[in-house]
Amino acid sequence: MRRKVISGPSGFQADPNAHLLKVVDLKTHYLTGRGPVRAVDGVSLTLDRGKTLGVVGESGSGKTQLSRSIMGLLPTKNIVRAGQIFYEGHDIISYTPDQMRSVWGSEMSMVFQDPMTSLNPVIKIGRQITESLQFHLDMDKGEASETALALLTSVGIPEPAQRLGEYPHQLSGGMRQRVTIAIALACGPKLLFADEPTTALDVTVQAQILNLLQAQQKERHMAMILVTHDLGVVAGRTDEIAVMYGGKVAEQAPTPVLFSHMKHPYTEALLNSIPKIEQRSHTRLEAIGGRPPDLVHPPAGCNFSPRCPYAQDKCRTEDPPLIEAETPGHVYRCWYPVDSPEGRDALARNIAAGVPNAVQLTETPLVDAPVATPAPSSL
Amino acid sequence: MAGSGTAHLRTTGETLLRAENLVVEFPVGRTGLKVHAVSDVSIDVREGETLGLVGESGCGKSTTGRALMQLPSPTSGDVIYGGTDLTELSGPDLRRVRPEMQMIFQDPISSLNPRRRVGRIVAEPLRIWASEHHPPSATVRIAMRALTGAAVIQAGFFGLLAIFWLINTGLKSLMAWDFTLLPDFDNWLRASSALIVLGAVVFGPLLAALSPNIRDRVSAARLALIGVAIVSWLVFLRALANDGFNNAGTLSFAAAAAATAIALVMVWLLPSSIADFKQMVDVRAEHDRKVIEVLEAVGIDPEAAVNRRPHEFSGGQCQRICIARALVLDPKLIICDEPVSALDVSVQAQILNLLEDMKQRYGLTLVFIAHDLAVVKNVSDRVAVMYLGKLCEVAPPDDLYAKPAHPYTAALLSSIPVPDPTYRPDESTTLAGEIPSPVAPPSGCRFRTRCPKAEDMCAQVEPKMRQIGLGHHVACHFPIELTETRPSSASLAKSSRS
Numbered sequence: 001m002r003r004k005v006i007s008g009p010s011g012f013q014a015d016p017n018a019h020l021l022k023v024v025d026l027k028t029h030y031l032t033g034r035g036p037v038r039a040v041d042g043v044s045l046t047l048d049r050g051k052t053l054g055v056v057g058e059s060g061s062g063k064t065q066l067s068r069s070i071m072g073l074l075p076t077k078n079i080v081r082a083g084q085i086f087y088e089g090h091d092i093i094s095y096t097p098d099q100m101r102s103v104w105g106s107e108m109s110m111v112f113q114d115p116m117t118s119l120n121p122v123i124k125i126g127r128q129i130t131e132s133l134q135f136h137l138d139m140d141k142g143e144a145s146e147t148a149l150a151l152l153t154s155v156g157i158p159e160p161a162q163r164l165g166e167y168p169h170q171l172s173g174g175m176r177q178r179v180t181i182a183i184a185l186a187c188g189p190k191l192l193f194a195d196e197p198t199t200a201l202d203v204t205v206q207a208q209i210l211n212l213l214q215a216q217q218k219e220r221h222m223a224m225i226l227v228t229h230d231l232g233v234v235a236g237r238t239d240e241i242a243v244m245y246g247g248k249v250a251e252q253a254p255t256p257v258l259f260s261h262m263k264h265p266y267t268e269a270l271l272n273s274i275p276k277i278e279q280r281s282h283t284r285l286e287a288i289g290g291r292p293p294d295l296v297h298p299p300a301g302c303n304f305s306p307r308c309p310y311a312q313d314k315c316r317t318e319d320p321p322l323i324e325a326e327t328p329g330h331v332y333r334c335w336y337p338v339d340s341p342e343g344r345d346a347l348a349r350n351i352a353a354g355v356p357n358a359v360q361l362t363e364t365p366l367v368d369a370p371v372a373t374p375a376p377s378s379l
Numbered sequence: 380m381a382g383s384g385t386a387h388l389r390t391t392g393e394t395l396l397r398a399e400n401l402v403v404e405f406p407v408g409r410t411g412l413k414v415h416a417v418s419d420v421s422i423d424v425r426e427g428e429t430l431g432l433v434g435e436s437g438c439g440k441s442t443t444g445r446a447l448m449q450l451p452s453p454t455s456g457d458v459i460y461g462g463t464d465l466t467e468l469s470g471p472d473l474r475r476v477r478p479e480m481q482m483i484f485q486d487p488i489s490s491l492n493p494r495r496r497v498g499r500i501v502a503e504p505l506r507i508w509a510s511e512h513h514p515p516s517a518t519v520r521i522a523m524r525a526l527t528g529a530a531v532i533q534a535g536f537f538g539l540l541a542i543f544w545l546i547n548t549g550l551k552s553l554m555a556w557d558f559t560l561l562p563d564f565d566n567w568l569r570a571s572s573a574l575i576v577l578g579a580v581v582f583g584p585l586l587a588a589l590s591p592n593i594r595d596r597v598s599a600a601r602l603a604l605i606g607v608a609i610v611s612w613l614v615f616l617r618a619l620a621n622d623g624f625n626n627a628g629t630l631s632f633a634a635a636a637a638a639t640a641i642a643l644v645m646v647w648l649l650p651s652s653i654a655d656f657k658q659m660v661d662v663r664a665e666h667d668r669k670v671i672e673v674l675e676a677v678g679i680d681p682e683a684a685v686n687r688r689p690h691e692f693s694g695g696q697c698q699r700i701c702i703a704r705a706l707v708l709d710p711k712l713i714i715c716d717e718p719v720s721a722l723d724v725s726v727q728a729q730i731l732n733l734l735e736d737m738k739q740r741y742g743l744t745l746v747f748i749a750h751d752l753a754v755v756k757n758v759s760d761r762v763a764v765m766y767l768g769k770l771c772e773v774a775p776p777d778d779l780y781a782k783p784a785h786p787y788t789a790a791l792l793s794s795i796p797v798p799d800p801t802y803r804p805d806e807s808t809t810l811a812g813e814i815p816s817p818v819a820p821p822s823g824c825r826f827r828t829r830c831p832k833a834e835d836m837c838a839q840v841e842p843k844m845r846q847i848g849l850g851h852h853v854a855c856h857f858p859i860e861l862t863e864t865r866p867s868s869a870s871l872a873k874s875s876r877s
């Protein structure tokens with residue numbers, strides 16, 4: 001059954017000068033009857049050891065496709081995958097699945113969104129964890145189950161010895177996600193992709209799982225790419241954030257910079273659409289009108305322009321390049337960035353012209369319920 | 380947190396819906412054990428108000444919502460809607476209340492039938508209720524039942540008769556080796572009777588039995604009987620011409636006479652059925668108008684949407700269609716069971732705004748169930764926090780956020796992800812562990828196993844709901860005092876533009 005390991009976990013000669021991961025102009029296009037679907041359209045990013053990158057965007061923005069494309073977990077047919085992916089200095093984009101086998105698990109691994117569908121329902125949890133240990137680390141059965149036990153303990157599963165003999169359906173959603181994390185961590189990867197790891201979970205469990213991921217990452221000095229649609233999830237837990245829209249990076253910056261000096265109207269809109277707990281109830285939310293772009297026939301110019309409150313004629317004809325902001329590491333794609341003189345002008349012009357996207361921002365908040373007691377001054 | 384007691388129920392003012400001491404239990408196989416999904420929960424909703432129900436998965440919030448709708452009825456407790464106790468109603472009486480209470484479900488795509496077109500999905504409640512709003516008269520109903528039965532019996536009778544006759548003459552002709560004895564129906568008679576028999580006698584009763592609509596059933600039965608009458612008379616005349624008035628002739632005469640009598644009764648009913656038909660056409664036009672109105676209200680282009688199927692729409696659009704379907708009967712109360720949990724944040728904001736607009740436009744009362752306290756706070760006038768089948772705290776949303784009294788509420792608040800990199804959640808209130816099994820819930824306060832403030836008393840005495848502020852009730856022995864309110868989150872750098 002066991003296939004020969006082509007290169008062991010130490011198969012990669014780590015180049016200490018190279019970034020752990022460097023993606024250059026990665027494109028992933030699906031060839032369909034309607035034309036190519038530009039799921040990932042020229043994304044470049046770098047990630048160093050021990051750092052966390054948050055990838056944020058709506059459904060269909062290409063954030064999941066990006067992480068799968070980097071990991072090589074894509075169909076082999078009707079797809080164009082171009083660009084460069086340097087992992088530890090090696091360009092892994094041309095690797096065959098057999099070559100990737102030595103990368104998956106021991107170098108990079110992934111935690112998926114839905115723990116029920118990413119675990120095999122008819123195989124006991126212990127077997128699912130030990131599988132990769134035996135394959136990649138050449139452990140024997142006893143050694144592997146000891147490691148599995150240690151892993152389950154480290155991800156905070158109570159009574160881990162008993163759990164090893166159970167099936168996934170016997171665990172709750174949060175516990176299942178802990179198991180998938182244990183599996184992903186089993187071979188000590190240097191890079192962990194967490195693809196919406198908490199979207200299927202409750203808020204309280206979400207906090208637990210995110211804390212667990214963060215703790216494990218620190219302990220193992222592992223890099224992590226946290227993919228999510230919720231800016232709240234990535235805010236306190238990442239070093240850098242890439243906001244994706246329509247297969248492109250709309251804005252990328254170190255986390256504190258992104259929140260304090262955001263430039264792209266989409267980032268701003270995404271942040272404003274989150275209901276905030278400190279707002280009074282019945283505050284009207286600033287929803288982003290319209291729908292994500294059609295990835296086969298993207299709009300001319302900037303792909304956010306049909307939904308953008310700042311959009312001008314230039315935006316509808318010229319696609320903005322990635323522009324560097326004054327802060328190092330902060331790049332964005334926008335002609336009229338938020339909080340710049342041009343941006344403020346553009347917004348004022350749109351409001352004056354009655355552009356629906358812009359007028360929506362000025363609508364008076366819908367507050368009709370009197371608040372019984374004023375909030376204490378500490379708030 | 381046991382949350383028993385009814386201190387939080389309001390005595391003044393009109394309440395549209397009031398549930399008292401609601402208990403829902405499900406048996407666990409044949410073990411005799413029970414899942415205590417909802418244990419002694421009391422809530423009330425005023426007209427035009429939004430009640431938020433919030434809690435983790437498995438806390439019984441969805442079960443409570445369903446128990447309010449009697450889907451299924453609670454194990455015990457009362458659900459008083461507009462003065463009537465729904466738990467005592469059943470069958471047609473309960474059905475009559477249903478159009479006023481509608482539900483919106485969590486997963487918009489799986490709650491729409493993928494094989495139906497959107498226009499039909501949204502019109503379905505109207506189609507179902509059309510016959511309830513314009514019921515056929517009692518005579519029509521009774522006649523319809525009698526006629527359907529008669530049509531089936533007569534078809535069978537006629538068929539048997541024909542078979543016996545054919546066997547009889549067939550045997551005779553075989554034994555005599557004289558095939559001229561075989562029935563020599565004229566070609567036109569054979570063809571037409573075969574057609575009428577096939578069309579009317581076979582498909583008529585079949586249609587009558589299968590068609591869901593009362594009116595279709597009446598007309599199918601009518602068709603069948605007229606067909607039977609015609610064929611019976613043809614057979615009788617033929618038999619008379621051939622053999623004279625023998626046994627077969629007598630039988631077919633009896634059949635023909637009975638069929639005629641029944642067909643006459645039906646012709647007498649025909650005018651009322653024409654009136655029914657006209658009304659039906661009017662009602663359909665009215666339905667179409669209503670469907671277009673609600674689809675427009677929820678922001679879906681009716682022209683483009685009615686002939687498409689759900690898979691052609693995005694999740695957010697499907698949720699809009701679900702909302703349109705819930706609105707189409709002009710309900711008073713809508714129970715929203717996690718309507719935005721499966722949606723992206725940007726779409727979530729659109730749907731929450733839409734719900735607020737629809738509430739204003741149609742004067743709705745909402746019960747909003749969700750696990751995200753920030754979402755619930757945004758839409759609610761009053762929030763009830765649930766844990767393991769019990770209520771913990773009931774308060775106005777701004778109060779609940781400003782000074783949560785129950786440790787569980789505080790934990791829920793601190794677990795909300797805040798989009799601010801400088802914010803550090805208060806680790807002391809973060810919940811560890813998971814919700815205990817509802818099959819054997821902890822004694823006393825159900826939250827005590829995870830509560831940072833639990834003491835011995837919590838294991839023995841179940842806390843009762845008590846008032847601690849204006850409209851603010853808590854079921855806890857040791858509620859969080861005002862002075863130890865959770866530290867404020869750093870205000871967002873760019874939280875909102877004013």
